[in-house]
Amino acid sequence: METIRGKTSLTMDSTELHARLANYKRIALDLGTGDGKFAFCHAQTFPSHFIIGMDSCRENLREYSRTNLPNLLYVIANAQSLPHELHGQISHVTINFPWGSLLNSLLEGDPRLLCGLESILGSGARLEIRLNGGALSEQGWSLEDGSERIFQNLAVAGWRLDAPAKMDSHALHHFPSTWAKRLAFGRDPRAICGSASLK
Ligand SMILES: C[S@@+](CC[C@H](N)C(=O)[O-])C[C@H]1O[C@@H](n2cnc3c(N)ncnc32)[C@H](O)[C@@H]1O
Numbered sequence: 001m002e003t004i005r006g007k008t009s010l011t012m013d014s015t016e017l018h019a020r021l022a023n024y025k026r027i028a029l030d031l032g033t034g035d036g037k038f039a040f041c042h043a044q045t046f047p048s049h050f051i052i053g054m055d056s057c058r059e060n061l062r063e064y065s066r067t068n069l070p071n072l073l074y075v076i077a078n079a080q081s082l083p084h085e086l087h088g089q090i091s092h093v094t095i096n097f098p099w100g101s102l103l104n105s106l107l108e109g110d111p112r113l114l115c116g117l118e119s120i121l122g123s124g125a126r127l128e129i130r131l132n133g134g135a136l137s138e139q140g141w142s143l144e145d146g147s148e149r150i151f152q153n154l155a156v157a158g159w160r161l162d163a164p165a166k167m168d169s170h171a172l173h174h175f176p177s178t179w180a181k182r183l184a185f186g187r188d189p190r191a192i193c194g195s196a197s198l199k
Pocket of ligand 1: 031032033034035038054055056058060077078079082095096098099100102103134138176177179180
């Protein structure tokens with residue numbers, strides 16, 4: 001799979017990846033990581049967790065991917081075609097404020113995304129997803145209906161969902177991702193956070 005450090009791309013095979021992941025009790029994937037700030041903050045705060053920040057767009061990742069934390073890796077990949085090297089490795093997934101084809105796949109229950117996720121997760125995996133009003137309205141959905149549709153698709157795919165929680169501008173402001181800060185000061189500072197475990 002393709003990893004990135006600053007402007008440099010490096011291929012990492014399964015052997016190298018497994019060596020990096022050895023001895024970490026939690027392996028988290030931040031899917032659609034954007035500039036990678038959330039993954040960076042998580043890795044800094046929890047040295048016993050290994051964090052993989054993944055996005056299809058490399059340009060935004062240049063700054064945070066230059067950092068040299070042993071428990072942090074940035075990967076360039078498409079959510080609809082998750083790298084086979086991750087097979088069965090991931091225990092926690094976050095998807096924060098998805099847009100574009102990532103959001104579209106969640107709304108459509110795209111099997112390339114949902115089966116791909118299942119294949120990279122170990123048993124008892126946890127998912128956290130944060131959906132914002134502006135991105136859903138661009139796809140023709142209200143925050144409530146779009147979130148409900150996504151949670152239904154996840155349930156059909158075998159996820160057991162906890163009760164969703166609302167995020168207001170205060171919660172967004174304090175959430176450690178670049179997009180959350182933008183949303184907090186934007187026109188529609190509302191989001192819904194859902195968490196789930198694989199049945
Ligand atoms: C609104 S940004 C959120 C970024 C970050 N999670 C944050 O909270 O700051 C959505 C991100 O999803 C990524 N994305 C959209 N479709 C994707 C796909 N199919 N595969 C991987 N990433 C995707 C975009 O490149 C973008 O970086």
